[in-house]
Amino acid sequence: MEAEKINQLYFSDVNQPIRYDRRKFLKQLGRGIIVIFSLSELSLLQGWSQPTNARNEEIDFNAYLRVKEDGRVDCYTGKIEMGQGIITSLAQALAEELEVSIDMVDMVMGDTKLCPYDAGTWGSLTTRFADPVIRAAAAEAREILIEIASEKLSEPIGNLEAVNGSVFVKGNASKKIDYAALTKGKKIVRSLTKKPEIKKAKDFKIVGKSVISTDAVAKVTGRAKYSADIKLYGMAHASIVRPGIFGSKKIAVDASALKNFNGAQLIEDGDLVAVIHSESEVAAKAAQSIKITWEAPESKANTETIFKYFEDTITQSTVFEEGGDLEVGKQNSEKIVQADYHDGYKAHAAIETHCATCYFENDKLTIWASTQTPFGTQKELADTFKMPLEDVHVKQIFLGGGFGGKIYNLQAVEAAKIAKISGKPVQLVWTRREEFMYDRFRPAALLKIRSGVDSDGKLNLWEFDIYCAGTRGTKLFYNAPNNLTRFFNKNDVHPFGTGAWRAPGNNTTTFARESHIDATAHAIGQDPLEFRLKNLKDENMIATLKLAADTFGYHTPKKEGHGYGIALGEDAGTLVAIISEVRVDKSTGEVHPVKIVCAQDMGQVVNPHGATVQTEGGVTMGLGYALYEEIEFDGGMLKTRSFNNYPFTTFSKTPKITCVFMDKMDAAPQGGGEPAIICVGGSIANAVFDACGARVNRMPITPQRVLAAMPL
Amino acid sequence: MKQTIGFKLNGKKVTVAINGDESLLTVLREYLDNTGTKYSCGLGQCGACTVILNNQTAQSCITYVDTFENAEIITIEGLANNNELHPIQKAFVAHDALQCGFCTSGMIMNAYGLLLKNPNPSREEIISGMEGNLCRCGSYNNIVDAIESASEKMFKKI
Numbered sequence: 001m002e003a004e005k006i007n008q009l010y011f012s013d014v015n016q017p018i019r020y021d022r023r024k025f026l027k028q029l030g031r032g033i034i035v036i037f038s039l040s041e042l043s044l045l046q047g048w049s050q051p052t053n054a055r056n057e058e059i060d061f062n063a064y065l066r067v068k069e070d071g072r073v074d075c076y077t078g079k080i081e082m083g084q085g086i087i088t089s090l091a092q093a094l095a096e097e098l099e100v101s102i103d104m105v106d107m108v109m110g111d112t113k114l115c116p117y118d119a120g121t122w123g124s125l126t127t128r129f130a131d132p133v134i135r136a137a138a139a140e141a142r143e144i145l146i147e148i149a150s151e152k153l154s155e156p157i158g159n160l161e162a163v164n165g166s167v168f169v170k171g172n173a174s175k176k177i178d179y180a181a182l183t184k185g186k187k188i189v190r191s192l193t194k195k196p197e198i199k200k201a202k203d204f205k206i207v208g209k210s211v212i213s214t215d216a217v218a219k220v221t222g223r224a225k226y227s228a229d230i231k232l233y234g235m236a237h238a239s240i241v242r243p244g245i246f247g248s249k250k251i252a253v254d255a256s257a258l259k260n261f262n263g264a265q266l267i268e269d270g271d272l273v274a275v276i277h278s279e280s281e282v283a284a285k286a287a288q289s290i291k292i293t294w295e296a297p298e299s300k301a302n303t304e305t306i307f308k309y310f311e312d313t314i315t316q317s318t319v320f321e322e323g324g325d326l327e328v329g330k331q332n333s334e335k336i337v338q339a340d341y342h343d344g345y346k347a348h349a350a351i352e353t354h355c356a357t358c359y360f361e362n363d364k365l366t367i368w369a370s371t372q373t374p375f376g377t378q379k380e381l382a383d384t385f386k387m388p389l390e391d392v393h394v395k396q397i398f399l400g401g402g403f404g405g406k407i408y409n410l411q412a413v414e415a416a417k418i419a420k421i422s423g424k425p426v427q428l429v430w431t432r433r434e435e436f437m438y439d440r441f442r443p444a445a446l447l448k449i450r451s452g453v454d455s456d457g458k459l460n461l462w463e464f465d466i467y468c469a470g471t472r473g474t475k476l477f478y479n480a481p482n483n484l485t486r487f488f489n490k491n492d493v494h495p496f497g498t499g500a501w502r503a504p505g506n507n508t509t510t511f512a513r514e515s516h517i518d519a520t521a522h523a524i525g526q527d528p529l530e531f532r533l534k535n536l537k538d539e540n541m542i543a544t545l546k547l548a549a550d551t552f553g554y555h556t557p558k559k560e561g562h563g564y565g566i567a568l569g570e571d572a573g574t575l576v577a578i579i580s581e582v583r584v585d586k587s588t589g590e591v592h593p594v595k596i597v598c599a600q601d602m603g604q605v606v607n608p609h610g611a612t613v614q615t616e617g618g619v620t621m622g623l624g625y626a627l628y629e630e631i632e633f634d635g636g637m638l639k640t641r642s643f644n645n646y647p648f649t650t651f652s653k654t655p656k657i658t659c660v661f662m663d664k665m666d667a668a669p670q671g672g673g674e675p676a677i678i679c680v681g682g683s684i685a686n687a688v689f690d691a692c693g694a695r696v697n698r699m700p701i702t703p704q705r706v707l708a709a710m711p712l
Numbered sequence: 713m714k715q716t717i718g719f720k721l722n723g724k725k726v727t728v729a730i731n732g733d734e735s736l737l738t739v740l741r742e743y744l745d746n747t748g749t750k751y752s753c754g755l756g757q758c759g760a761c762t763v764i765l766n767n768q769t770a771q772s773c774i775t776y777v778d779t780f781e782n783a784e785i786i787t788i789e790g791l792a793n794n795n796e797l798h799p800i801q802k803a804f805v806a807h808d809a810l811q812c813g814f815c816t817s818g819m820i821m822n823a824y825g826l827l828l829k830n831p832n833p834s835r836e837e838i839i840s841g842m843e844g845n846l847c848r849c850g851s852y853n854n855i856v857d858a859i860e861s862a863s864e865k866m867f868k869k870i
Contacts, residue, residue, distance in 0.1 A: 083812030222748020400814025620850025
């Protein structure tokens with residue numbers, strides 16, 4: 001799926017999986033038992049996967065697994081592994097239904113030749129939508145194996161059961177046949193004819209158990225391969241000459257100094273100017289010798305003026321949700337609380353920069369690219385070079401972090417263009433400086449809220465205007481009968497590229513909403529926990545908040561200078577409640593996180609350990625956007641250029657984090673990679689207020705902003 | 713003009729032809745195909761490229777020939793003894809002290825260097841000794857747990 005389309009979806013709530021496209025690749029698979037789904041059959045998995053309208057008469061299908069002749073199982077998914085742990089949790093789901101040990105499962109991920117089409121790994125969609133389909137395929141394969149065993153053992157199907165890679169005659173453990181023997185010499189291709197029997201939670205042996213990441217050994221030994229670890233024979237390293245200001249157009253190129261670099265070759269294609277060389281450092285130095293005259297766009301706003309610029313420039317709005325009558329809400333309110341909230345631009349700052357290694361052979365392109373969207377990259381490349389889709393092969397690879405930033409694949413297009421022009425295999429690794437310019441940053445945003453509350457502490461009024469943060473997760477879960485939520489957006493309002501950043505928009509809107517709920521509670525002298533419990537409408541959210549409060553020990557007395565802060569949110573089907581404790585140094589304004597509890601209602605938890613790692617990781621990353629991270633700029637001139645002026649959470653800034661999940665093993669699994677992060681900003685802001693009385697309405701909550709907001 | 717220099721890499725003598733101004737990171741990854749050590753910032757600000765040089769941690773992206781020529785260098789590839797993982801590697805696996813894995817080599821090498829200097833560090837000493845290594849996925853707490861448990865296992869052995 002194309003990046004721009006993903007952007008639209010990503011900033012809204014994606015509660016349906018994305019349509020599967022047609023793929024033909026069965027012929028490439030060898031022997032064994034192969035389970036495929038056609039589009040129409042996916043509708044058998046009602047409630048799991050979205051039924052689609054096939055556009056033509058051809059049968060579309062996707063292969064999901066193959067039980068090989070040695071009894072091992074290949075699991076095919078277009079998803080990629082970037083640290084979110086699905087290489088483990090999807091294998092767990094498959095192993096559970098197929099009745100094999102997880103060690104027998106080989107994950108084949110994100111390879112456009114081998115794997116079923118996938119819209120990309122983003123939006124916390126994998127566990128919600130890929131997991132059920134893989135489970136169904138595995139359950140179907142198990143039924144096929146039992147059918148074959150029934151013939152071989154001359155036993156009725158009802159007398160047989162599959163356990164740990166073999167089919168047994170019930171009550172007679174000696175009469176059995178293993179999967180390898182059942183599969184040998186066969187090629188059975190099966191698609192769904194009925195909805196397969198999926199196990200109930202009480203029968204789970206692997207799902208719901210904590211499993212250590214199956215890729216951990218490859219990663220601790222340095223053997224795990226990322227896109228820049230691929231080395232091709234005769235490969236050239238590319239270095240691109242960049243302008244100082246984003247969006248600049250090339251006027252003139254002076255490459256006269258290039259002759260000082262033996263073997264360096266100039267590549268020009270429109271505004272793309274690059275140097276290739278067999279050694280990367282020579283390519284980089286040679287690129288620096290090239291002088292380009294650029295025409296830079298005028299600056300329209302900077303780090304401080306951007307919010308007013310939004311308000312002045314974006315006048316069109318769309319109503320997202322409304323109810324009751326705002327005038328009635330105002331009249332019935334004892335107190336009206338009004339405030340603006342601001343959030344700056346944030347970088348993804350994955351430790352791996354964008355990179356790609358590629359080559360053309362017989363007009364076919366093979367590429368290893370650090371991408372969250374292998375099939376989107378494939379299409380983008382095919383479109384760029386006007387090639388048939390099947391002539392572009394995006395290969396399986398590990399990703400060194402994505403967080404939404406690797407949905408966009410400019411580096412893949414650049415690398416392929418350079419390879420095409422030079423006729424050589426090419427590797428392009430963006431420098432950190434390039435990363436801080438061509439990343440698609442999380443957009444800055446302005447949020448305006450007006451709330452009204454009656455003398456009993458019941459919300460009566462909620463008006464929420466959202467500039468540039470989208471509506472994901474903003475469906476009101478507080479009971480405010482008179483409400484209006486609008487979003488304001490405009491193309492090209494940002495001075496540089498923006499895009500999806502882990503739980504897009506939801507970090508920003510949750511910060512604003514939860515800060516404002518807190519401010520409203522304090523305005524009428526109520527405890528923020530009691531106020532929330534009184535005004536929440538969803539029982540599950542109430543239960544999640546109570547779980548967080550109990551785990552945290554909300555009523556434990558605070559130390560001097562410490563504060564507690566709550567934030568609630570909803571993302572990717574998961575309900576989140578975070579309570580943070582911070583210590584604020586009143587003389588410097590520095591905020592020190594002390595303890596954080598995150599409670600989640602995320603439905604079935606496939607891998608409790610993996611879910612904890614994801615949740616804790618989200619909370620840790622979230623402290624960065626809440627307290628430290630901000631891109632400094634003046635128009636397209638990005639002043640933030642390295643980790644030194646883009647601090648984020650480090651070892652010493654990470655508090656004790658406790659993650660607890662509601663016990664819902666028979667429910668459908670919900671999102672896990674993104675949700676927790678949304679509540680960090682709000683809970684920290686509220687804890688800071690509790691600690692020192694400073695209500696900071698702008699993230700990051702820097703020491704200067706705390707001091708400025710401190711009551712006299 | 714290329715010059716041929718030598719150093720000891722993971723216990724073996726290697727010679728390599730260099731221009732003379734490359735970083736150790738480039739020499740390891742590009743000339744010697746040891747890609748376990750990672751590039752991330754190129755400025756010594758993140759620790760992803762950490763290796764051990766003469767028993768000290770070094771950020772290979774800002775280490776040059778005057779320092780690494782004739783030195784003894786250990787990278788992530790040299791830590792396991794045949795197929796037996798080093799106790800720090802084992803602890804990282806057991807504590808799942810990684811997510812995307814891109815900072816992991818640097819984390820493990822920095823932890824190795826830390827334990828060389830201080831085999832039995834307190835939790836606070838681990839945190840301050842690791843502070844320069846960045847992990848964007850947020851595995852810090854698990855990494856500290858892993859190093860703590862590795863030091864216990866290694867220390868008991870000695």
